[in-house]
Amino acid sequence: MKYISTRGQSPALNFEEVLLTGLAPDGGLYVPESLPKFSQEEIASWASLSYTELAFKIVEPFVADSIPADDLKAIIDDTYSADGTADFRHPSVAPLVQLDKNEWLMELFQGPTLAFKDFALQLLGRLLDYVLERRHQKVVIMGATSGDTGSAAIQGCKRCSNIDIFILHPYERVSEVQRRQMTTVLADNIHNIAVTGNFDDCQSMVKASFNDKSFLPADRQLVAVNSINWARIMAQIVYYFYASLSLGGPLRPVAFSVPTGNFGDIYAGYLASKMGLPIDQLVVATNKNDILHRCISSNDFTKHELVHTLSPSMDIVISSNFERLLFDCYGRDGAAINDLMTRFQTEDVKLSDSAFSNVRELFDSYTVDDEQTVKTIADVYEKTEYLLDPHSAIGVEAARKSRRRNDIPMITLATAHPAKFPEAVMKAGYPHEPELPHHMATLFDDEERCQVLDNDLATVHQFINDNLTA
Numbered sequence: 001m002k003y004i005s006t007r008g009q010s011p012a013l014n015f016e017e018v019l020l021t022g023l024a025p026d027g028g029l030y031v032p033e034s035l036p037k038f039s040q041e042e043i044a045s046w047a048s049l050s051y052t053e054l055a056f057k058i059v060e061p062f063v064a065d066s067i068p069a070d071d072l073k074a075i076i077d078d079t080y081s082a083d084g085t086a087d088f089r090h091p092s093v094a095p096l097v098q099l100d101k102n103e104w105l106m107e108l109f110q111g112p113t114l115a116f117k118d119f120a121l122q123l124l125g126r127l128l129d130y131v132l133e134r135r136h137q138k139v140v141i142m143g144a145t146s147g148d149t150g151s152a153a154i155q156g157c158k159r160c161s162n163i164d165i166f167i168l169h170p171y172e173r174v175s176e177v178q179r180r181q182m183t184t185v186l187a188d189n190i191h192n193i194a195v196t197g198n199f200d201d202c203q204s205m206v207k208a209s210f211n212d213k214s215f216l217p218a219d220r221q222l223v224a225v226n227s228i229n230w231a232r233i234m235a236q237i238v239y240y241f242y243a244s245l246s247l248g249g250p251l252r253p254v255a256f257s258v259p260t261g262n263f264g265d266i267y268a269g270y271l272a273s274k275m276g277l278p279i280d281q282l283v284v285a286t287n288k289n290d291i292l293h294r295c296i297s298s299n300d301f302t303k304h305e306l307v308h309t310l311s312p313s314m315d316i317v318i319s320s321n322f323e324r325l326l327f328d329c330y331g332r333d334g335a336a337i338n339d340l341m342t343r344f345q346t347e348d349v350k351l352s353d354s355a356f357s358n359v360r361e362l363f364d365s366y367t368v369d370d371e372q373t374v375k376t377i378a379d380v381y382e383k384t385e386y387l388l389d390p391h392s393a394i395g396v397e398a399a400r401k402s403r404r405r406n407d408i409p410m411i412t413l414a415t416a417h418p419a420k421f422p423e424a425v426m427k428a429g430y431p432h433e434p435e436l437p438h439h440m441a442t443l444f445d446d447e448e449r450c451q452v453l454d455n456d457l458a459t460v461h462q463f464i465n466d467n468l469t470a
């Protein structure tokens with residue numbers, strides 16, 4: 001399979017190359033040149049497969065020319081099976097919970113850091129380590145985090161001997177659970193840096209490092225694991241098939257509501273539909289950072305200021321992966337996307353009429369403020385004794401407000417465990433901080449390792465060079 005850029009000006013890459021690359025040189029994002037298509041009979045024949053068996057079926061066509069089938073099987077087993085090393089704690093991996101008639105949750109927080117990002121980053125770490133071993137190459141991963149991504153990336157890379165990972169977080173500005181999920185991983189190749197600045201400072205330093213990589217030794221490539229990485233999207237396609245197959249698909253369609261920030265998770269649902277899975281509707285659920293809701297509901301694709309909300313993992317100004325959907329909705333015209341995204345930087349833009357109506361065929365959207373988020377957590381808890389985290393609550397509320405049909409299952413992706421976000425949960429009237437799952441009971445006692453550094457690029461680069469493993 002070949003991967004092409006959404007802006008049409010970069011050479012096509014194979015899977016191994018795309019795995020080790022971030023943005024395309026023309027500023028676009030890589031997408032498959034064509035998608036594998038599965039017939040209804042073939043999808044129906046997967047009804048009894050385990051999560052790992054299903055993941056192999058879905059992922060294999062995307063990587064086939066880079067990774068032999070047996071090796072891929074072993075990687076996927078290690079990532080998601082109950083006796084693998086990745087610590088997905090539930091035998092179903094992505095269990096479904098029923099809230100009401102035709103109203104479901106898919107729990108995507110059973111991985112080691114209690115958020116859905118584990119699904120992608122556990123697989124990504126293993127895929128990277130596999131190809132690096134084969135190439136006799138070592139790389140440096142550098143990332144900035146305000147919480148969830150950093151811990152999931154660290155957990156995904158802790159056994160990868162060919163990767164040194166440096167995660168920058170703003171000193172004393174992430175929650176204690178989030179910090180400890182990063183700093184208590186003591187492997188030699190894991191490096192936490194607390195920068196005496198804010199999240200933007202961290203992100204700027206990472207950006208500057210990618211723009212000028214000369215601070216690294218010549219033999220160390222710098223790799224990004226942010227949500228534009230194609231392999232992360234690919235891993236997320238699997239659970240859409242899994243949920244559908246559990247609820248009568250592909251014979252009957254299902255719908256999904258997805259708490260959305262960078263549009264990576266829900267874009268994977270769109271791909272599942274393109275690959276043959278009958279999906280009736282995809283609901284983009286946003287918080288007050290609602291550029292996607294404004295775009296999908298009224299074709300207003302303009303940037304607004306960042307707002308801090310009770311659902312911080314969805315606090316974004318621009319949803320980077322939306323460009324991948326737009327590429328399809330503009331008939332895969334790279335020049336049109338280049339023009340649109342260039343104008344988007346400096347002016348107020350609208351989608352073309354045909355692109356706008358293409359987006360609205362499958363997608364609806366809804367925006368939920370903090371007050372309503374808290375009300376939904378309280379309401380669901382009162383009726384079912386199920387405790388939602390604030391991101392998942394936004395998904396549930398958006399599903400209730402914008403579902404097209406009541407006679408097919410609506411599945412909200414529960415993207416995080418409530419224990420990660422005690423503030424919102426307690427505002428909803430829950431009497432104390434929600435308990436961590438028992439496998440994490442020692443989190444608050446475990447030893448931490450973290451380097452506090454000045455908000456200065458040269459200092460950070462010096463630290464990285466001093467701490468590369470041999």
Ligand SMILES: *Cc1c(COP(=O)(O)O)cnc(C)c1O
Pocket residue numbers: 115116117148227259260261262263264265266313314391415416
């Ligand atoms: C990252 C994240 C999201 C948003 O996912 P995108 O793929 O960026 O749209 C939603 N909820 C939680 C808990 C997250 O960590």
